[in-house]
Amino acid sequence: MVFSLYEKAGQMQKILVAGATGYLGKFVVWELSERGYWIRALVRNQAKLDRTGPFLEPSVKDRTNKVFIGEVTKPETLKGVCDGIDIVFSSVGITHQKDKLSYQNVDYRGNKNESLIHPHLNLHTFR
Numbered sequence: 001m002v003f004s005l006y007e008k009a010g011q012m013q014k015i016l017v018a019g020a021t022g023y024l025g026k027f028v029v030w031e032l033s034e035r036g037y038w039i040r041a042l043v044r045n046q047a048k049l050d051r052t053g054p055f056l057e058p059s060v061k062d063r064t065n066k067v068f069i070g071e072v073t074k075p076e077t078l079k080g081v082c083d084g085i086d087i088v089f090s091s092v093g094i095t096h097q098k099d100k101l102s103y104q105n106v107d108y109r110g111n112k113n114e115s116l117i118h119p120h121l122n123l124h125t126f127r
Contacts, residue, residue, distance in 0.1 A: 021048035
């Protein structure tokens with residue numbers, strides 16, 4: 001993975017990883033923590049941070065600095081998720097439909113909800 005992140009003079013960058021308990025999210029959290037970034041994990045189920053996945057996804061419970069419990073499909077649960085955050089990395093998406101949610105609900109609207117929660121923030125990057 002290649003990350004090109006902005007430097008913040010004399011301060012550790014704070015990154016929100018949305019979908020941190022999923023396949024991609026766990027690898028992103030692991031890599032960012034290896035590189036010394038401060039990480040807030042946005043998750044629906046905090047217990048999943050401690051589980052390894054069936055495809056060698058690592059446990060990332062000890063790799064996050066803060067956990068924020070919320071659902072991207074429910075904007076009211078995201079209040080404050082971006083507070084103090086410099087970069088948002090979203091690995092939110094569904095691989096199969098469940099909970100009567102569609103790809104449109106999660107992949108499009110969920111990610112849109114994240115980016116619109118605090119439009120006044122001067123986020124360097126939303127990926």
